[in-house]
Amino acid sequence: xxxxxxxxxxxxxxxxxxxxxxxxxxxxxxxxxxxxxxxxxxxxxxxxxxxxxxxxxxxxxxxxxxxxxxxxxxxxxxxxxxxxxxxxxxxxxxxxxxxxxxxxxxxxxxxxxxxxxxxxxxxxxxxxxxxxxxxxxxxxxxxxxxxxxxxxxxxxxxxxxxxxxxxxxxxxxxxxxxxxxxxxxxxxxxxxxxxxxxxxxxxxxxxxxxxxxxxxxxxxxxxxxxxxxxxxxxxxxxxxxxxxxxxxxxxxxxxxxxxxxxxxxxxxxxxxxxxxxxxxxxxxxxxxxxxxxxxxxxxxxxxxxxxxxxxxxxxxxxxxxxx
Amino acid sequence: xxxxxxxxxxxxxxxxxxxxxxxxxxxxxxxxxxxxxxxxxxxxxxxxxxxxxxxxxxxxxxxxxxxxxxxxxxxxxxxxxxxxxxxxxxxxxxxxxxxxxxxxxxxxxxxxxxxxxxxxxxxxxxxxxxxxxxxxxxxxxxxxxxxxxxxxxxxxxxxxxxxxxxxxxxxxxxxxxxxxxxxxxxxxxxxxxxxxxxxxxxxxxxxxxxxxxxxxxxxxxxxxxxxxxxxxxxxxxxxxxxxxxxxxxxxxxxxxxxxxxxxxxxxxxxxxxxxxxxxxxxxxxxxxxxxxxxxxxxxxxxxxxxxxxxxxxxxxxxxxxxxxxxxxxxxxxxxxxxxxxxxx
Ligand SMILES: Cc1ncc(C[n+]2csc(CCOP(=O)(O)OP(=O)(O)O)c2C)c(N)n1
Ligand SMILES: [Mg+2]
Numbered sequence: 001x002x003x004x005x006x007x008x009x010x011x012x013x014x015x016x017x018x019x020x021x022x023x024x025x026x027x028x029x030x031x032x033x034x035x036x037x038x039x040x041x042x043x044x045x046x047x048x049x050x051x052x053x054x055x056x057x058x059x060x061x062x063x064x065x066x067x068x069x070x071x072x073x074x075x076x077x078x079x080x081x082x083x084x085x086x087x088x089x090x091x092x093x094x095x096x097x098x099x100x101x102x103x104x105x106x107x108x109x110x111x112x113x114x115x116x117x118x119x120x121x122x123x124x125x126x127x128x129x130x131x132x133x134x135x136x137x138x139x140x141x142x143x144x145x146x147x148x149x150x151x152x153x154x155x156x157x158x159x160x161x162x163x164x165x166x167x168x169x170x171x172x173x174x175x176x177x178x179x180x181x182x183x184x185x186x187x188x189x190x191x192x193x194x195x196x197x198x199x200x201x202x203x204x205x206x207x208x209x210x211x212x213x214x215x216x217x218x219x220x221x222x223x224x225x226x227x228x229x230x231x232x233x234x235x236x237x238x239x240x241x242x243x244x245x246x247x248x249x250x251x252x253x254x255x256x257x258x259x260x261x262x263x264x265x266x267x268x269x270x271x272x273x274x275x276x277x278x279x280x281x282x283x284x285x286x287x288x289x290x291x292x293x294x295x296x297x298x299x300x301x302x303x304x305x306x307x308x309x310x311x312x313x314x315x316x317x318x319x320x321x322x323x
Numbered sequence: 324x325x326x327x328x329x330x331x332x333x334x335x336x337x338x339x340x341x342x343x344x345x346x347x348x349x350x351x352x353x354x355x356x357x358x359x360x361x362x363x364x365x366x367x368x369x370x371x372x373x374x375x376x377x378x379x380x381x382x383x384x385x386x387x388x389x390x391x392x393x394x395x396x397x398x399x400x401x402x403x404x405x406x407x408x409x410x411x412x413x414x415x416x417x418x419x420x421x422x423x424x425x426x427x428x429x430x431x432x433x434x435x436x437x438x439x440x441x442x443x444x445x446x447x448x449x450x451x452x453x454x455x456x457x458x459x460x461x462x463x464x465x466x467x468x469x470x471x472x473x474x475x476x477x478x479x480x481x482x483x484x485x486x487x488x489x490x491x492x493x494x495x496x497x498x499x500x501x502x503x504x505x506x507x508x509x510x511x512x513x514x515x516x517x518x519x520x521x522x523x524x525x526x527x528x529x530x531x532x533x534x535x536x537x538x539x540x541x542x543x544x545x546x547x548x549x550x551x552x553x554x555x556x557x558x559x560x561x562x563x564x565x566x567x568x569x570x571x572x573x574x575x576x577x578x579x580x581x582x583x584x585x586x587x588x589x590x591x592x593x594x595x596x597x598x599x600x601x602x603x604x605x606x607x608x609x610x611x612x613x614x615x616x617x618x619x620x621x622x623x624x625x626x627x628x629x630x631x632x633x634x635x636x637x638x639x640x641x642x643x644x645x646x647x648x649x650x651x652x653x654x655x656x657x658x659x660x661x662x663x664x665x666x667x
Contacts, residue, residue: 033596034523057493057529058460058521086459089494123378125442127457295663298654300430300439301378306656 001183007176009150010040010116013157014078016186018048021076024161027054028063028080028116037082038118038176064090064115068097068166071113076161081117084131084170090115091135098166099141111166114157119146119209119260120173123304126296131260134267136168137237143167143191144238148212150180152235155189163191172209192239196248200228203318204248206271207258208234211290211309215258218314229318237267245271246278253284254321258314263291288317324540328549329556330580336618339555344562346555348624354395354554355615355625356633358387361412362612363641364421368411368428368443372589376649377428381444383409385584386516388611391416392557393514393579396565397484403452403474405467405485407460408444409516409583413486419448421640425648432654439654440662461491464500464513471509471574482568486514489578490521492535501576505542508573512564515576516551518583523596536578544574551579552611555618582609 004012018024026041026048032055035042045053056063060081067077081087087094094115101111119131137144143165147153153171160167197212198219207215212233219229230248234240249255255275257268272287290313298304329338341351365384372380383390386409394416397404406413414424423435427446430439436447436455447455454470456463467485474481491497492515504511515535519526532538539546545567549560557579564575582605586593593602619625 030522030524032523035595055524055528057524058490059493059495061495089459123442125445125458126440127459128442293660295660296440298440298659299378299437299442300654302656303439303654303659306659 001181003179004150004182005176006150006153006171006178006180007038007040009154009180009182010157010171011042011044012182013154013161014041015044015047017158017161018044018052023074024076024078025052025054026078026080027056027067029056029058029082031055031080036080038171038173040171041080060086060089061093064093065097067113067115068093068101068111071111071166072101072109077113078161079113079115081115083118083120083128085128087115087117088132094136094142094166094168095139099139102165103141110164112164114160114167114169116169116171118171118173121297121304121308122173123299123301125299129297131170133170133237134261134265137240137267141166142238143236144170145191145236146170146172146209147235148175148207148209148233150178151182152189152233154182155187156191156235159188159191162188167191170209174210175213178213192236192241194232194234194236194241194244196230196244197233198229198231200230200252202228202252202254203230203321204245204252204255205229205231205258205314205318206234206245206255207231208237209260211258211260214309214311215314218311218318221311222315222318227318227322234271240270242271242274242278246275249275249279250282253282255287256290256314256317256321257287258290258309258317260309261291262294263289264294266291285321285323288321290314290317325534325537325546325548328547328560329553330548330550336614336621337553337555338550339559341555344555344559346558350395351555351619352624354391355619356637357391357394357416358412358554358612358615359633360415360421360637360640361387361390363637364415364424364644365411367641367645369585369589371428371645377443379443379589381408381588382583382585383411385582385605385609385611386518386551387412388554388615389516389551389557389579389581392554393484393561395558396561397482399451402481403454403470403483405454405456405463405470405483406446407456407463407486407488407491407516410446410486411444414446414448414453417451417453419451419453421644422647423448425644426651429648429651430654431648431651432658433651438658461487461494461496463487464496465503467511467513468500468504468509471504471511472507475507475509480569480571481510482565483511484514485511486516488521489515489517489519489526489535490524490529493529501539501542501544501574504574505544508571510568510571511574512561512568513574513576515578516581517578518581520583520587520597522587522591523593534578536576539576542576544576546576546578548578548580551581552609552614554611554615584610
């Protein structure tokens, strides 16, 4: 078992899938010689050549739109959009086309593409720091993955590339350097499976992507005070597997939902609604959400940190639901 | 269809005589001064970023002549500006005070653009109608068409400047913005700063044609390609375009062939995709300051003593702006929530 960074895990998945299947190709801005905005495709231009690692113009709509077309015509595009902020410009292709190809053709065509993009922040200000996983997780026909660990990034990206439906795969810029165990032998992980990452009996914390790590840190610290949190990761947001969450909740009777999203109409609202639907009788305290406040993320470091949730916010929320 | 200006003037100085363009000797000296201010200010911001005092830097070095030539063709206070991130020298030239510009780099509470909310180089300055841009490139283009549309509807003769890179011209925003502006004949000047690169991607991977401005014909507006390293040639072209827009004759697409002397931004290492020889060649042959200096000397408008004096004066301005801005207060964390909505 090798320790590997999240970045290397994503790269390994891409390389293996390209070696396995010559229909797989990468396109996006700066993915070639430069090796991608976050250096994920570094070296791949030399390995696979321009034909399969293709720099595009700054045209987010055509990156996604051409991927839809190429996927319908038998290829397996992995399109890269630097950040979700720019992927907004691809949404028509993803929502009005990729998501509907199969349905609007009565199943005769399919769109097996992956759109890789990032979430993240760090003094990049309001229009550079957003993520809209809830926008796309809302759309029937799309699958949405937001892995939190290197092993999940690896196994889920491979599954996404092989999946017959369009997948939006959102990496987090803060996680690229995070290390984790990734088995040496090849493996795939099932899309649409949530996992318990830490067991506990007192409170269920649901999180994904960067907030998974904040949740685990919060749980470690609370354990020192005798509070045992169960941390459930939901690396696939659509289709959402809420069984582990509901099961955990039936044990703890309390839940904290932690996301980087703004408060209001977020992924957390869906999770809370499902807990109410499936485990209402187990409720011992109102479900608590940890989110970013509903404000465009400011540039200044002090303002920014004031507006981004972290483990301290999670700890406070856990103590509140236990009160 | 496209007009090509001063592109193959085999000169180490400038292609036009300033007097023929209606500029006085003082005007030309002032242009040089502003270019130098842009350069030294930019270099300072680069240092601040390295020192960890500013989080981010993106450089306009190499593009100053195009910015100054453009700036002087507009009427500050009346006209509107929707600049892009390399336009520092343009902002200084239209009169944004250096101290206030510096506040943005330090993200101070009294930063006039946004009180520290907006990223550096996303310029905004309400008193001079400078509109802050969002980070997705070229989104300013349709907005500039709308600003000019409003001027036209109200019967005002203000003109709007909007700039973007040649990479940004690959976006749908470019097409949609220019098409709209041409149909409605609105007073806006689209300025493409073609420096040959979009981060690492060279212009020939952005488009299959040589000039962005050749597309103007397809929209039904004049297109001009000009040597962007020649401040007077740019001024000439921009003046004609601005005058035309002010007379109600509609938009123009101006492409300035220019260079990027630095890496894309403080997040980029351009050694990955361009040789050091290339940069040395650009510095030797394309630095707009070198060309302007040669012109001033050739025309007898300045001597070495003058250049020395100006250099000193500019450094004083840059030092003053830095020291003053750094001493200003930081925004308060509780103010992060302010200005999301109207609130009395
Ligand atoms: C829509 C969008 N896609 C990608 C980016 C990332 N990005 C920032 S600047 C840049 C290159 C722009 O090149 P160009 O337009 O030629 O301007 P230059 O930086 O060369 O002046 C890119 C790709 C972005 N800001 N917005
Ligand atoms: Mg460029």
